[in-house]
Amino acid sequence: xxxxxxxxxxxxxxxxxxxxxxxxxIYALTDLFGQFNLVLIVLMFTLFFFDFSSAxxxxxxxxxxxxxxxxxxxxxxxxxxxxxxxxxxxxxxxxLTNRSLYSFIVLIIISTLVxxxxxxxxxxxxxxxISGIVIFKKHFWISLGYQVAWSILAAxxxxxxxxxxxxxxxxFFLSDK
Amino acid sequence: MMRIKSNNPVVxxxxxxxxxxxxxxxxxxxxLEGALSSLIxxxxxxxxxxxxxxxSSYSDNQDIAYLQAEIxxxxxxxxxxxxxxxxxxEIAQENNKLRKALDFQDNKDVSAVIASIIAKEQAGEDRRxxxxxRGSQDGLRPGLGVINEDGMIVGKVMEVxxxxxxxxxxxxxxxxxxxxxQNQLKTQGLTDGDLGLTIKMSYIPQLEKIAQDDLVITxxxxxxxxxxxxxxxxxxxxxxxxEVWQEATIEPLINFDxxxxxxxxxx
Numbered sequence: 001x002x003x004x005x006x007x008x009x010x011x012x013x014x015x016x017x018x019x020x021x022x023x024x025x026i027y028a029l030t031d032l033f034g035q036f037n038l039v040l041i042v043l044m045f046t047l048f049f050f051d052f053s054s055a056x057x058x059x060x061x062x063x064x065x066x067x068x069x070x071x072x073x074x075x076x077x078x079x080x081x082x083x084x085x086x087x088x089x090x091x092x093x094x095x096l097t098n099r100s101l102y103s104f105i106v107l108i109i110i111s112t113l114v115x116x117x118x119x120x121x122x123x124x125x126x127x128x129x130i131s132g133i134v135i136f137k138k139h140f141w142i143s144l145g146y147q148v149a150w151s152i153l154a155a156x157x158x159x160x161x162x163x164x165x166x167x168x169x170x171x172f173f174l175s176d177k
Numbered sequence: 178m179m180r181i182k183s184n185n186p187v188v189x190x191x192x193x194x195x196x197x198x199x200x201x202x203x204x205x206x207x208x209l210e211g212a213l214s215s216l217i218x219x220x221x222x223x224x225x226x227x228x229x230x231x232x233s234s235y236s237d238n239q240d241i242a243y244l245q246a247e248i249x250x251x252x253x254x255x256x257x258x259x260x261x262x263x264x265x266x267e268i269a270q271e272n273n274k275l276r277k278a279l280d281f282q283d284n285k286d287v288s289a290v291i292a293s294i295i296a297k298e299q300a301g302e303d304r305r306x307x308x309x310x311r312g313s314q315d316g317l318r319p320g321l322g323v324i325n326e327d328g329m330i331v332g333k334v335m336e337v338x339x340x341x342x343x344x345x346x347x348x349x350x351x352x353x354x355x356x357x358x359q360n361q362l363k364t365q366g367l368t369d370g371d372l373g374l375t376i377k378m379s380y381i382p383q384l385e386k387i388a389q390d391d392l393v394i395t396x397x398x399x400x401x402x403x404x405x406x407x408x409x410x411x412x413x414x415x416x417x418x419x420e421v422w423q424e425a426t427i428e429p430l431i432n433f434d435x436x437x438x439x440x441x442x443x444x
Contacts, residue, residue, distance in 0.1 A: 020217055024224035028297040030232045056190040064197065068210040069221075070298060071308070071336050071343045074201045078194055086187060 011046065011054050015061035018042045023069050035146035039066070040115050041154045043085060044108050048099070049162050052089045059085040073126050080118045087114050101159045108151040116144050211339045218310045218340070221295035226437050229294075233435050289324070289440035290315050295341070303373035304349040307332070309439060312340045322354075322395065322402035322442045329407045329431050330354065330395060331439050342441070346433050347408060348373050356408055357396035358387050358425075365396050368408060368427060376409055376427040383423055387414055393427050403444055 022038045029036075039062045047055035063078035070077070088111045096103040120140060200206045292309035300306045311317055321334040323344045332352050336343045345352035349370040356378055358364040364385040371377040378393060391411045397404030413426040 020220065021224065024221040024296050025228045027299065028225050028228035028232065033232075034297075034299075053186040053189075056186040060190060060193055060197075065213075068214055069217075069296070069308075069341075071300075071306070071338075075194070075198050078197065082190055082194060085190075 007050075007054065008057060011050075011057050012061050014042060014046075015039075015058040016065055019062040019065035019069075023066060032146060035143055036150045036154075037112065037115070037147050039081070040084070040112060041108070041151060041158070043081060044088065044104075044111055044151075045158050045162075047085060047088055047092065048104050048107060052085070055085045055089065056082070072123070076122055076126070080115060080122065083118055084111055084115045087111070101155070104159050105152055105155045108155045109148050112147050112151050113144065116140070116147065207339075214338070215340050218295055222293045222310060225293075225295050225297075229435065229437060233432070288443050290317060290443055291438065291440050292342075294437055294439065298343065300343075300345075300349070304351065304370070305346065305373065306335065306349065307344045307346065307436070307439075309342050309344060309441075310340070311441065312342050313337045314339050316443055317342045317441050318401075320399070320401040322399070322406060323439050324406055324442060325431055325436060325439055327431070329429075330402075331431065331433070331436060333402065334441060344439070344441075346370065346373070347376055347429060348433065354402065354408060355396045355398035356393050357404070358385075358411065359392040359394055360385075360387055362386065365398070366425075368393070371426070375412075376429060378411075378425040378427055379422060381423045381425060383416070383421065385423070387411060387423075387425055389414070393425075401444060403442065406442070 018038045026036050026038055027034055043055055043058050043062065046058045059081035060078065063081040066077035067074050088107060091110060092103075092107060096107055117135075197206070201210075290311050292311040292315075294307050295310050296308040298306045298308060309323075317334055317337050319334050319336060323331045323333055325331050330347055332344045332346045332349070333354065334342050335345050335352075347354060347368065347370060350372070352370045354368045356366055356368045358366070358378075358381075362385050364381055364387055366378045366381040368376045368378045376393075381387065389411055393408045393411060395402050395404055395406045395408060407430060409427040409429040411425045412428045415424040415426070417423075
């Protein structure tokens with residue numbers, strides 16, 4: 001594993017790269033592919049496989065980059081990603097107590113829902129373009145559906161990737177032999 | 178009693194957030210934000226053009242049947258336009274002679290700031306805005322018109338930062354332009370994006386006669402956008418006898434997915 005000196009630097013680089021890639025590359029793709037939320041997936045991966053402190057670092061770095069690049073008010077993504085990481089940590093500590101693929105998928109689905117509610121909630125306060133209650137809009141649920149589908153695919157890939165890199169995620173059985 | 182540890186990630190994160198908000202609010206991080214934004218602009222531009230070319234090749238593959246029909250239609254149109262063009266060339270030459278004779282000032286006295294698109298932003302249900310690598314430091318301000326390399330309207334500047342600007346597409350809801358139909362009466366109206374796909378022109382008086390295929394241009398009444406830039410072509414006219422105004426659906430003549438370079442018109 002990464003040592004304590006390099007670990008924060010590693011997460012700063014990863015968070016910066018994912019935010020730039022999300023903003024410049026993924027958002028410009030067509031609707032289906034443009035819904036892939038790389039920043040959130042990186043955040044959840046960090047929280048699930050590393051620790052909450054690293055996840056907070058990723059949330060702040062990604063949020064900062066998205067805020068200086070984008071045209072929402074400053075702090076928009078900082079708030080969204082920070083609150084999502086706190087909620088996900090609470091979920092992980094109190095509800096999803098084991099480190100399994102199923103936990104990771106549930107975590108990623110619920111965090112996607114929380115992230116989207118926060119994004120649309122904050123946008124409805126700050127933008128005149130969005131009116132009405134977002135959960136009653138078809139667009140919100142279609143967009144959420146795409147994001148959840150991408151997130152599940154990413155979870156399957158990342159969990160298998162991580163389990164090949166570490167023995168912590170492998171099942172073990174108590175044998176009487 | 179609950180104790181709050183100083184090394185609790187929530188406390189540390191919250192402290193950093195408050196510090197960032199404060200520094201941004203008093204303007205201390207503005208230089209850093211601008212420098213970081215400029216630093217990654219070349220990379221953003223590269224990533225955007227890759228993404229844009231992937232998107233357009235994907236949509237091109239999906240629309241082969243549509244494209245074949247479009248080619249057949251355009252071939253017919255080229256023949257008609259070639260005939261029309263020859264007569265317009267005659268008129269243009271005559272016009273130039275008369276302008277010289279009258280010492281007429283060209284009313285398109287505008288300069289353009291060329292910019293690369295570096296990102297797209299989802300700004301609403303049917304609205305995707307473009308972000309360009311020019312901002313207030315390059316003389317841009319909200320309200321300026323944005324055109325493509327052929328001089329057709331892409332949209333207009335909505336917001337500016339020091340080194341970047343956000344532009345709405347003419348097809349995006351809320352992106353309004355003062356427009357005129359190129360017909361005998363020079364009918365005027367207001368265009369607004371419709372579902373991110375077409376453009377709706379409204380406030381057209383009932384008595385004005387507009388026809389399908391009429392060209393729609395900017396009227397110049399916007400103040401910041403000069404007259405004469407092409408917005409699109411009329412495809413449908415909605416004329417209810419009990420309404421005060423009639424409406425027209427306008428099809429833009431450019432593919433907004435393929436854009437990588439645009440120009441902001443600075444009057």
